[in-house]
Amino acid sequence: MSETATAVPASGARRENAPRPPVSREKLRARRDARGAWGLLTPALIILGIMVGYPSVLMVIQSFTDYTVKNKVQGTLPNFIGFDNYIALFSESDFPAVLMRSLGLMVVLTALIITFGVLIAILMTRLSRAWRIVVSVGLLLAWAMPPLTATVVWGWIFDTQYGVVNWALNTITGTENWTNHSWLLNPWSFYFVLTIIVVWQGIPFVAFTTFAGLGQVPGEVLEAAALDGSTGWKRFWQVVFPYIRSILTVVLVLQIIWNLRIFTQVYALQSRGGLVSETNVLGTYLFRQGVGEFGSTAAIGVFMVILLLALSWGYVRTTLKEEEL
Template sequence: MSETATAVRPAEKPRGAASRPPVSREKARARRDARSAWVLLAPSLIILGVMVAYPAVLMVIQSFTDYTVRNKVQGTMPNFVGFENYLDLFTQSDFPEVLIRSLALMVVMTVFIMVLGVLIAVLMTRLGRAWRIVVSVGLLLAWAMPPLTATVVWGWIFDTQYGLVNWALNTITGTQDWTNHSWLLNPFSFFFVLTIIVVWQGVPFVAFTTYAGLGQVPAEVLEASSLDGANGWKRFWNIVFPYLRSVLTVVLVLQIIWNLRIFTQVYALQSRGGIASETNVLGTYLFRQGPGEVAFTAAIGVVMVALLLILSWGYVRTTLKEEEL
């Protein structure tokens, strides 16, 4: 009897075995998935490091030196000057004026683009199928046109001698007061034409994105609010807008970034008659700096990057909080 009990009794584990639990399959699979993810991300990270990280770090380093083309040609090392380039940028140049001008233009363009884009998106939900297709094609044509081509076309519309706008104004007023009127020579009218071009090409993106977001709003909720007596504005602000808040936030941040770094339209209009010193924005101001002033130009680039990060930080922080949840 004792021999049988002894045979059935399970083998005793060593004392140290209980204190070392085996690695679970889930943890091993998680480590394996993490390694696979890093392997798949490696090419993209390498490209980002070469194309973005390295130039950005180099730009920051050069902004604290007196690096010029002469140093590159002679193979000499630049001198460290600290914040001298940044002080000269804000005290001994017209950069503050260009910065204020760019921010003001960005605000005006962004407001017009967002408001018109949302209104057109809401209008498309009320149109029939045929008219909705017509509006969509028109928006696509404006969106697909390259910025330089659009600027050339609008430049001819506002041309001094052959412009359609001057001819139409002469016809409406019955005078010749608008003959040979230059829209690009005066800074105010220059930015008026620039705003039309940028808004004309920026509205389609906002309209299409908002129209797609409107499809996520439950029709039953809108119908119930309409039966309760809510007007169109209340339905949009209290029901539709909460569904579109995340979409409109992304679109708003993108429009701020795009409108703050416009270059092609401004440069093309300046080439058609605008005065560069009075119509420069951040992009053209950076481009028109002396090619030898590498360090000073790098300081401008650092300020632009810092400004864009500050303007988009609210959206980035909200996105990170949502991912943590």
């Protein structure tokens, strides 16, 4: 009995003192890389938290209050009013009309920019080196020009009294019908001018990005498709497009976001004579919304963030699926 009793603790002690299996070098390297990655990311995460996270949380909180400039001056706390700001936004204001106008404009701008940008990128692959440099310089000049400067230049081109467009139309038609014609008073012609400005500055980004993607398509694949008798459209859709699909997806999402939050061009054209009430988009509507009405403007900002996240969710989901594979 005593020998058996003393044997059991001895074997248990041997199990506890048994050496653990050594950790592989791969696991040690992975842990070290993870610590290094988090160490590098920590400063950026702190900056993002301060510059993006805190204002975003504050905006969401303010959207549920009646916070105004009066509270800020007097140092008093606003009242919690729940979803009243959101309800008033869709029932007691012209925000729904502005939203539909912005969405329609975004669709038109995105379609034109993507279409012409891809076509120019394909054209650049067929041009000689000299002509490709000329086209690239022209695109860079349009892309490098600040939006406000571009709007001022195009505003003078379409100017009522001194605009080149009115002079050219009078010369072509042989009449004086276009003398003192205002392109900004009518909402449709206002958006026509706006579309020209935004598309003109948006095409270079799409063209350069797509051109870089087209350089990754193997030449032998295109030659094989041409020998099989594929037409230009079939060759692009069935051979080229699968190679640049991910690039075009990113470009599409970025254009949707950028075109939905345009501000400078619209505001500058409105300052030159456009009717504000009939040409407002989300950005200018938010800017002109009641001075000091922080609660209602915060509700507009929250809705815009949710809308942009919803529009880009398809790309985010696709990216996550690709990372899991």
